[in-house]
Amino acid sequence: MHDRTHPAPDITEADRIDRLRLIRSDNVGPRTFNALIAHFGNARAALEHLPELARRGGASRSGRICSEEQARAEIAAGQKIGVTLTAPDEAAYPPRLATLEDAPPLLGIRGVREVMLRPIIAIVGSRNASGAGLKFAGQLARDLGDAGFIVISGLARGIDQAAHRATIESGTVAVLAGGHDKIYPPEHGDLLAALLDHGGAISEMPLGHVPRAHDFPRRNRLISGASLGVVVIEAAHRSGSLITARMAAEQGREVFAVPGSPLDPRAAGTNDLIKQGAALVTEASDVINAIQPILARPVVLEAREDDDAPLDFEIDPNVRGRIVALLGPSPISLDDLIRMSGLSPALVRTVLLELELAGRLERHGGGLVTLI
Amino acid sequence: MHDRTHPAPDITEADRIDRLRLIRSDNVGPRTFNALIAHFGNARAALEHLPELARRGGASRSGRICSEEQARAEIAAGQKIGVTLTAPDEAAYPPRLATLEDAPPLLGIRGVREVMLRPIIAIVGSRNASGAGLKFAGQLARDLGDAGFIVISGLARGIDQAAHRATIESGTVAVLAGGHDKIYPPEHGDLLAALLDHGGAISEMPLGHVPRAHDFPRRNRLISGASLGVVVIEAAHRSGSLITARMAAEQGREVFAVPGSPLDPRAAGTNDLIKQGAALVTEASDVINAIQPILARPVVLEAREDDDAPLDFEIDPNVRGRIVALLGPSPISLDDLIRMSGLSPALVRTVLLELELAGRLERHGGGLVTLI
Numbered sequence: 064m065h066d067r068t069h070p071a072p073d074i075t076e077a078d079r080i081d082r083l084r085l086i087r088s089d090n091v092g093p094r095t096f097n098a099l100i101a102h103f104g105n106a107r108a109a110l111e112h113l114p115e116l117a118r119r120g121g122a123s124r125s126g127r128i129c130s131e132e133q134a135r136a137e138i139a140a141g142q143k144i145g146v147t148l149t150a151p152d153e154a155a156y157p158p159r160l161a162t163l164e165d166a167p168p169l170l171g172i173r174g175v176r177e178v179m180l181r182p183i184i185a186i187v188g189s190r191n192a193s194g195a196g197l198k199f200a201g202q203l204a205r206d207l208g209d210a211g212f213i214v215i216s217g218l219a220r221g222i223d224q225a226a227h228r229a230t231i232e233s234g235t236v237a238v239l240a241g242g243h244d245k246i247y248p249p250e251h252g253d254l255l256a257a258l259l260d261h262g263g264a265i266s267e268m269p270l271g272h273v274p275r276a277h278d279f280p281r282r283n284r285l286i287s288g289a290s291l292g293v294v295v296i297e298a299a300h301r302s303g304s305l306i307t308a309r310m311a312a313e314q315g316r317e318v319f320a321v322p323g324s325p326l327d328p329r330a331a332g333t334n335d336l337i338k339q340g341a342a343l344v345t346e347a348s349d350v351i352n353a354i355q356p357i358l359a360r361p362v363v364l365e366a367r368e369d370d371d372a373p374l375d376f377e378i379d380p381n382v383r384g385r386i387v388a389l390l391g392p393s394p395i396s397l398d399d400l401i402r403m404s405g406l407s408p409a410l411v412r413t414v415l416l417e418l419e420l421a422g423r424l425e426r427h428g429g430g431l432v433t434l435i
Numbered sequence: 436m437h438d439r440t441h442p443a444p445d446i447t448e449a450d451r452i453d454r455l456r457l458i459r460s461d462n463v464g465p466r467t468f469n470a471l472i473a474h475f476g477n478a479r480a481a482l483e484h485l486p487e488l489a490r491r492g493g494a495s496r497s498g499r500i501c502s503e504e505q506a507r508a509e510i511a512a513g514q515k516i517g518v519t520l521t522a523p524d525e526a527a528y529p530p531r532l533a534t535l536e537d538a539p540p541l542l543g544i545r546g547v548r549e550v551m552l553r554p555i556i557a558i559v560g561s562r563n564a565s566g567a568g569l570k571f572a573g574q575l576a577r578d579l580g581d582a583g584f585i586v587i588s589g590l591a592r593g594i595d596q597a598a599h600r601a602t603i604e605s606g607t608v609a610v611l612a613g614g615h616d617k618i619y620p621p622e623h624g625d626l627l628a629a630l631l632d633h634g635g636a637i638s639e640m641p642l643g644h645v646p647r648a649h650d651f652p653r654r655n656r657l658i659s660g661a662s663l664g665v666v667v668i669e670a671a672h673r674s675g676s677l678i679t680a681r682m683a684a685e686q687g688r689e690v691f692a693v694p695g696s697p698l699d700p701r702a703a704g705t706n707d708l709i710k711q712g713a714a715l716v717t718e719a720s721d722v723i724n725a726i727q728p729i730l731a732r733p734v735v736l737e738a739r740e741d742d743d744a745p746l747d748f749e750i751d752p753n754v755r756g757r758i759v760a761l762l763g764p765s766p767i768s769l770d771d772l773i774r775m776s777g778l779s780p781a782l783v784r785t786v787l788l789e790l791e792l793a794g795r796l797e798r799h800g801g802g803l804v805t806l807i
Contacts, residue, residue: 322702323694
């Protein structure tokens, strides 16, 4: 059972180095990376324009641009521990993850690369899960593994590790919030080593990156993005697993939730998800039956609304000022900026890109931006 | 807060006695009662035709017809313990119950008659409920009572009694499977006595009737029928509460279910109900918010499909034979009988009525019948 519909060619090593330099340069995230590539044609050309764009965005000091040496060093260090940096247009990249508009431009893949191409189901939940929750997570993961699915999760304590442990033999993927050499929590190093025999680990972060609080929600979009659907087992109100569920819904992935007693606070989040329309799960067939029709359809790129408008660097300085004046610490959407400024989407997008490269713009969920 | 939209006049005592005689006569159930009244105009005329109809249906021996003396005695005995026999077209009859096509032609009502006219929510569930289930049932019932709803249930052990006990002050209705003087389980006699101060008890059975196994599912249609919606708390697979939920759905009532862990067999039935479309409940507002729009609409009679065709007693003996030949121990529907016999709905219904009065026909759920 494979989840990729067509093979993809590898990119050249020179292109890989250029892409790595671009995504590792200051203020370049996946969306900006994609916008730059779309405009300049390739990473090399985009790199050459970075300083100018940042200056036009009002950078007080020049942002750091990743050097060729640094990129080569990261690739070499990764190879030593079996990490290969893979682009969305390459064969080994998880195909559903590649469809995200904020897919990592280079994903560090470790372990059995073939599992990335199999149908993937995410199982996530509380770190401080109950005994029943842990037991059910293991049981569900095992049944999904037996049915040919790869189980993906976040290597966390609680539900995550139970799902991974139950699928060490059938194949499981750990998504890391830090670099491949900075495992969190540290005591799960053994679990990671064990699952690499028949499974894998992925990260978008450079080696040496110690995960911080805000890296976990960012990482969660990869868990949901790589999967056909996300099963949430035991989640309290406002827990990280609910962020993964929300991202899954935004990405068009199926959302499943395991119910629990109204008197159990660890079931409050999952019961709420079901009230909001998530499918109730008590056994693997609930997931498999819902997923089968999706699996039968080809993997398609999601609509990239933001990319509809090309960039336009022919900007009148007054125009830049008008957009900056509309920005502030309160989040505002691209659509509102276009409407309120009366300017073209291309101009607004370009100014936002410049501001971002200058380190003056922050992007939030739902396409909202704030000026820093 | 009242749930009746228009007042109804009382019936005459003579008519009440005739109606009681008709429904207490052998082989006359609520549907047959209604068909006979629709055809003959009143209970007195129907009673006069009973022996002839039973004979035409092939009764081997004459069925017992309730005498006027027996009817008067039942009414008098009921009055001694505060039970009044009330017809669907009278003001004190629970208005939603009156809309059922198999509404009891005379309902024995005890306690505060006014509560029958308030908006009613059913709470049902396992007899061997868990501590958490009992606690939640009490909490939910109390919150619904505080919000102005009357809680109805079956006076059983477990969830039922927890729901009643929590609403003794706000008002609760017990629906009995036996006569008003044959309380089951016997140890809930005190609970019944306590709830009669601000609530009531209803039964369609004659005094002295000791409830048997098949009386409980029959009784359950009154619990769901009198209510705006049914909340199921803790129900295993194939439990009686699920019968109540199915009846509620067939009657067009809202079905609510309280979730539980997939590892808890007492939640298997409720989780299944949610999978099938029941609304998930973790707090009273889940019920109230769903019920409010229904409460705002007037109470209307449900479509009485079976009553569309009138009776037709001009039957050729050959016709009767053709229908009997199609009947057997395997359940068959009225629609199939009409189609396979090529006869009019009126003729088929009339022959079935005769067979029923002769004690030769059994009616099952979903409009199916078998020959005894």
